[in-house]
Amino acid sequence: MNFDFSDDQKLLRDQARKFLFDKCDRKSVRTILDDDQLHYHKELWSQISEMGWTGTAIPEEYGGLGLGMLELCVIAEELGRSLAPTPFSSSIYLFAEFIKNYGSEDQKKKFLPAIASGEKIGTFALSETNGTPKPSNVKTKFSSGKINGYKSPVSDGESADYLIIAANSDDKGNRNSLSLYIVDLHENGVNKTSLETIDPTRPACSINFENVEAELLGEQGMAWDMTENILNRAAVLYSFEQVGGAQVSLDEAKKYSMERFAFGRQIGSFQALKHKMADMYVKIELARSNAYYGAWALSTDSNELPVAAAGARVSASDAFNYAAKENIQIHGGVGFTWDYDCHLFYRRSKLLSLNIGSTRQWKENLISNLEKRNIV
C-alpha cells in the first residue's frame, strides 16, 4: 500500500510552502482585505503563474505543465495554508477543468493556454438566488445564440475574463433543460455589480446578462451532469485548501497558547484548552485522510469519486470551520480584533465551506451517492 504523496510531490509541496511563506505573508493578504477596489493580488498571481502552478494539471499541448491532479492537490493545500488572495480556485479548479473535460478541441486550444499562463481568468456561475441551486431555479435563458438573465454570487466575477454559465435552453425547468455556455465577459451586455463577501480576499459579484453572445460547452442538456462531475473534482481540491487552512489555525492557536500566560502559567497548560486543540487535531487528521482518499479517486478517475469527493468535502469543511472558530476562542479578546489574523481564517473557512455548495448540500450528495453505489 502506498497511501501517500510521492517524494517529488512532497518536494513540490516544500517549494510551494517556502515560496508562499515569502511572497504571500499576512500583509499581502490584508492588502486585498483592506481595499475593496482590489479583487486579487496581481503580483502574486503573476508569480505563481510564471512558476506554472496555474497550468499544473493542464496538458502540455495546451500550454500547461502536464502534471497530474495529485500535484494540484499539493498546491491547493499550500494555497489554503497561506490564504492566497487569488482567483486560483475559480480559474483552475472550475473553469479549466470544465474546458479540459468537456471542451471541443477548438475550445481547448482557444482557452486553455491563456488560463494556464495566468494571462486570462475564468470562473463558473450556477447560482441565481438564495438557497441550494436546482434545475427549477435556474432562470437564465439561452436562445438564438444569446444569454439573458442574472447570476449571483459569481466568485471572482470581477477579475474574470471568461465565464462558464448554466442556462435554460427550453422552458421546462428540468434537469435536461440546462446546458453550459462559455461567455466572454468583455462582451456587450455584461453588467457586473460588486458584492461584499464575508471574506473580501475571495470576492464575488453579481452579473446581469442582456443579449450576450455565448457558445455551447459540451453536450446540450447535459449541464447538470457535467457540473456535478466538475464540482466533485473541485471538492477534492477545495478540501485540500481547507485542510491547509485548518492546520495553520491549529498551529497559531497552539503558538499563542504557549506564549500567553494567565494565572501564573501558560494558558496552553490548561486542560480546557488542550482538549479543544486535541479535538482540532482529530478533526484535521480525519479531514486529511478523507482528502487523501479523494485525491486518490480524483487522480485515478475512480468511480468512487462522487462518494470520495463528498466525504473529503464534508470532513474538511467541518475541520476548518471548527479550527478557525476555536482559534479565535483560544486567543480570547484579541482574537476578535481586526489586527490579529484569526478572523482571516474564520472568514476563509466559512467562505470555502459555502463556495461550491454548502456542507449540508454535500452531506446530502454523500448519502445519495452511497445509496446509488449500494444499488450498483
Add this chain to the structure above:
Amino acid sequence: MDFNDSQQEAAFRKEARDFLEANAEKRSIISDKPNDKNPQIAVAGAPETVKGGKEAAQEALERAKVWQKKKAEAGFAAILWPKEFGGYGGSPIQQVIYSQEEHDYLVPSGYFEIGIGMLGPTMMVWGKDEDKKRYLPKMITGEEIWCQLFSEPSAGSDLAGIKMKAEKDGNEWVLNGQKVWTSGAHFADYGMIVARSDPSALKHKGLTYFYLDMKTPGIEVRPIKQISGTSNFNEVFFNDVRIPDSQRLGGEGEGWKVALTTLMNERLAVGDPPGLDFDQIFEATKELEVEDGLAIKNSEVRQKMADWYVQSRGLQYTKFRSITALSKGQTPGPELSISKLVTASKMQDVSAYALELMDSSGMVHHDQNPVLKNLFQNGYFFSAAMRIAGGTDEVLRNIIAERVLGLPQDERADKKVPFNELPSGKN
C-alpha cells in the same frame, strides 16, 4: 498513490490467507449482526465471564486454546517476536497484514493478546534467561495465559497511584491489596503486577514489578458486572500472597520503568474487532420507518449519517496512512492515537440515535427486537465503557495535546512529595 501490496507483502498475505481459509470460518457479509456464533458486539479485552454460565465459558476457552495452538504452529501467533522465543521474526507490516486477513474470519479473540502483545515483550526486556525460556514459548501456544494486574480502585487514569503493598520478608515478598479491571484474571494462569514497595519514596520511585502464578494462595478473583449485564473484567484481591524475590522483573523501586515497557508495547490497533459503526446504522435506516417514511429518506437522518460516514472512513484512511509508513519501514505518525477517541463516542452517538429512530420500541431490550436484534441496545451500554477503558477520552486528549502537539504538561501536585504524604481523599 495506490492500495497495492509490494511483492513480498503480497506473498505474506497469501500465506496468511491460505492458513485462515484452511483453518477458520469466514464471517458472514453482515458480520456485525449478532448471531449464534457471534452473540454480541466484540469487546476489546477479555471475553465475558458470566453470560452462558461457567460451562460455556470453559468451552469457549478450550476452543480458543485449540485455535491458538494451530496459529502458533503456522507461525502467526507472535509475528513480531524473535524466532528464539517461538515467534515469526516478522515486521510490523506483516503483523498488520495478518490482522487484516484474520479480521474477515470468525476466530476466538481476547485471550492471548495481552500476554503476547504486552507482557511477553516486557519479559524479553527485563526477565532472566531461564524465565524467558520457561514462559515465553507457552505464552505463544496458548498453553499458558497471562493477565496484567496494574489498575487499582485509586489508580486508574493516574496509574502510578498504586497502593498494593509489597513488603520484603527474607527472600520473599508479601503482597496485600486490591487490583481492578483485570481482563482475563478468571482464566489466566500467570500475571504481571506492579506494587508499592516503598511508600515513603516519590510516587513513581517506590514501585516494584513482579510476575506470579495466579494459583498462589491468597489470590481471589471476583468478576465485575457491568452496565451491559456482562462481565469482562475482574477485581483481584491479594491477602498475604507470598512470592519469591526471583519473580521480580527489574530492580526494587524500578517498577514504573518496567511498567512503561509494558504500556509501550500496546498491540498495533489495526485489526479492530467488528464494532457498531456507520454501516450498521445505514442498514438500520433502510428498515426503520419514521414519520415521513423510511428513515434513510429523512433529511435530518441523512445529515447525521454523513457525519458518521466521514468519521468512520476518515479513521480507516488514517490507518492506510499508518500502514504506508510501516510498509516503508518508517514509524507511523501519531495518527493512531485518535482511533479509540473517535470510535467510542461515535458508537455511543450511533447507538443512541438508532434507539431514537426505533421510537418507543427502542426501549425494548431483548432478542426479539425486530431491527438488528439487540445491536444498538447493547452498543448503548458498551460504548459508555469503551469511552473509559484503555484510556479515558480525557486522558487520550491529554496525550494528543502533550505528546503530539507538544503543549505543556499539567501542573502536578504529586511530583515532589513522598507518596505517603500525598492527599488521597477518602481512599
